[in-house]
Amino acid sequence: MECRYSPLYRLSSPASSASGAAHRLPAKELRYVFIAVMVSMGLKMMGVFSLLGLPL
Known part of the structure; x- marks a missing residue:
């Protein structure tokens, strides 16, 4: 039985949701x-955002 509270489960959760979103999008939009x-x-x-003063 897999433990749902392990650190690996938390790391795989965003990956599984991202892959689900990727499969819902058409290939051209993706x-x-x-x-x-x-x-x-x-x-x-390259530092373009810092030169422009954008906080990204």
Whole structure:
């Protein structure tokens, strides 16, 4: 029997909800969401948001 209060169960819960959301979205929209996340992460790593004074 699996213990529902273990730390691994808490970590897998957001992953399972994210995968459920990914399966509900059409592939084209999911691709655009992925592109937006990757572009924003790249801009954050380059320091663009801090240069603009945005608290992201």
